Amino acid sequence: MANEIPLLQLKGVTKTFPNGLTALRGVNLEVSRGTVHGLLGANGAGKSTLIKILSGSLPATGGKIVWKGEAVEYSSPKAANDMGIATIHQHIPLVPTLSVLENVFLGEEGRWRRNTAIRQRFDDLCQRVGYWLDPDSLVNELSIGQRQMVAILQALGTGADLIVMDEPTASLAANEREVVYRIVRHLSSVENKAIVFVSHFLDEVVALTDRVTILRDGQAVLDAETRDLDESRIAEAIVGRQIVALERATHQPVDESAMVLLEIRELASPDKLEPISLKVRAGEVVGIAGLLGSGRSELLHAIFGADPDATGDVRVDGRLIGKSTAASVRAGLGLVPEDRMAQGLVPGFEIWRNTTLPALDGVSSRASWLPDRTLERERGAEAIRRLSIKADSPDILVTELSGGNAQKVTIAKWLFSDVKVFLLDEPTAGIDIGAKTDILLLVRALAAEGKAVIMVSSEFEEILAVSSRILVMRDGRCIAERAGHETSEHELVLLAGGKTANPASAHNASVQSRRS
Known part of the structure; x- marks a missing residue:
């Protein structure tokens, strides 16, 4: 293993967009077979850009991609898949009106949908990961967790040697996360696949990965074996400063007269x-x-x-x-939904349009019922300032924002109503x-x-x-x-999972939680 050529190498990869924004600044990365490689960084650090380059959605501006020891260039997700790289994106790009089976084998050519052999392949995939779905269910009828599993099956169906998982557990409950963890361990240790695992959950990064690369401001600021790190060191590298955990609020009894x-x-x-x-x-x-x-x-x-x-x-x-x-x-009432892109934002709109949608009367001039674009842009700029949204101007499309900044826009649109x-x-x-x-x-x-x-x-x-x-x-x-x-996290986990917390142990856990 020590002398084995890495499956994937990035050498000095850069990306500068036409508007002058430099997203990646000479990133080096090595991923070997049979390993789980954590890719971390704050929103806007360059992770999404790097993933798009790996998936074939974006070309790199400079540097070199080496695959199985040879320099390669590819310019589409299909080319990446054909080469052996599959990407499971954070916003799962499935076709909601097609069935689970049709989505899993979406890239397949030919008239196979009623083919017994393709159903056998689907059953084999489910057997491999230990998770079963109805192949004939429509994707739009599935939960977010089930859709995530469809995306994993889709990636495995390509026969990829490297699977990039972008926030695969972000919207999953604890029991579904455990399924993903088991699948990741199986793919790396049993099937000798390489996994690039992107996550904001530091505990799962420490538990799952073999090595970690951390990006900050488009550069790799840390690359180390996970066993040499802890959550505190990782968090400090991500944000560039020491992180102090958000303390539990000191709760006073609710004012019954409020x-x-x-x-x-x-x-x-x-x-x-x-x-x-x-x-x-x-x-x-x-x-x-x-x-x-x-x-x-x-x-x-x-x-x-x-x-x-x-x-x-x-x-x-x-x-x-x-x-x-x-x-x-x-x-x-103002709702910030779970699926921000599908339900909370209009992807084709800029920050300022999304921010002003719920209260257009507040940005309309007195002489006309039509919104005043100057006022709308001012409100968008105010949202950027108020919530520290990382964007150069309110004219940026929300689809160009990192996940955290897009979420801030989803919340900001209600703050002015x-x-x-x-x-x-x-x-x-x-x-x-x-x-x-x-x-x-x-x-x-x-x-x-x-x-x-x-x-x-x-x-x-x-x-x-x-x-x-x-x-x-x-x-x-x-x-x-x-x-x-x-109460305590311990008691809440027990209650949510269907168990009854022992009052004494729950109280002790609560006291311990407050002391820590």
């Missing part, structure tokens, strides 16, 4: 959500803990009027609101530790301003950092409620 900004009564949805009632007061952050499929997102969608089958009442400021998203926005209640569905999914801290601090700031916030997160540590009160959901039901300062 105004009830949101009240839901017997809100339910057939086969999705059992009746739930809840009051949220001004200045309160309510965290929703639960595993994927527990009903967390369904609850937020029902509150926001996005579920046409929902029944029950939703009141804002004591007023019953209509069952539509338009009525919800008028009443003062008269939003009383913020519904945040996985607001920190797939973003780096710095942007994650910015957003959690923003959640605290919104509560301090007298807003009400309901936040869904798969990261129970984040819920504990900001929440006054925490609801635990499972199978579409609210099965427990805890004060934020009286």
Whole structure:
């Protein structure tokens, strides 16, 4: 192994865009067979550009790509696949109106869709990874976690020697992450595949990878074996400074005299959500803990009027609101959805257009009902300043932003409206530790301003950092409620997973968590 030629080598790879932006500055990288190579960096560090170059979506400006010992050039994802490189992108590029089977073998030519042999190949792939899906299910009917598995099967179906996984666990629940971990270990250790694993979860990077390369400002600032690193050292290299963990908030009892900004009564949805009632007061952050499929997102969608089958009442400021998203926005509700590109942003719009969409009346001139573009751009620039969005101007398309900065735009568009209640569905999914801290601090700031916030997160540590009160959901039901300062990550994991936490051990875990 020591003398084996690396499967992939990048030598001094650079990328400068026509607008003068330099995304990569002489990056060196070596990936060997049978290894998991972590690729890390803050949003905007150059990871996405490097991945696009590896996948054939972008050409490098300079440097050299060496594949199996020979310098190569390729200019399309198909050419990369044919060569033996498959990429699983963060925003999964599947065809929602096609079946699982059709998506897995999307690149195959010929009339094979009713072929028994192709179904056998699909069964073999499922057997290899130990995860089974209905091949005839439409992709648009699948959960995000299931779609991620389709993308993994699709990559394996190409027979690739190198698989690039861009944030494969960002939107997955804990049990689905374990499936991905098992697949990654199997592919590297048993099938001798090389894996480039991109993640913002430092614990999984330490547990899964053999070597880590960290990018910052387009340069590789650290390349080392994982066994020589710890999470603190990795975090420091990512952001260029020592990171102090966001401390758990010191929660005071909710002021019972504060105004009830949101009240839901017997809100339910057939086969999705059992009746739930809840009051949220001004200045309160309510965290929703639960595993994927527990009903967390369904609850937020029902509150926001996005579920046409929902029944029950939703009141804002004591007023019953209509069952539509338009009525919800008028009443003062703002939803930041889990899938920011598909549901939270208009990809073909610039920052300023996305920022002003919910409140065009605020950027319209007095003489006309039409929006004033100067005012819209000013608001976009204000959003950049207020949320520290890394963008040179508000004219940049949101598709050109890193994940964390795109998420900030999704949140920013509600900050200039008269939003009383913020519904945040996985607001920190797939973003780096710095942007994650910015957003959690923003959640605290919104509560301090007298807003009400309901936040869904798969990261129970984040819920504990900001929440006054925490609801635990499972199978579409609210099965427990805890004060934020009286519970622990340990207890929340047990409750969400269907187990009953021992009161004494839960209390001890909570005390220990507060001490640490």
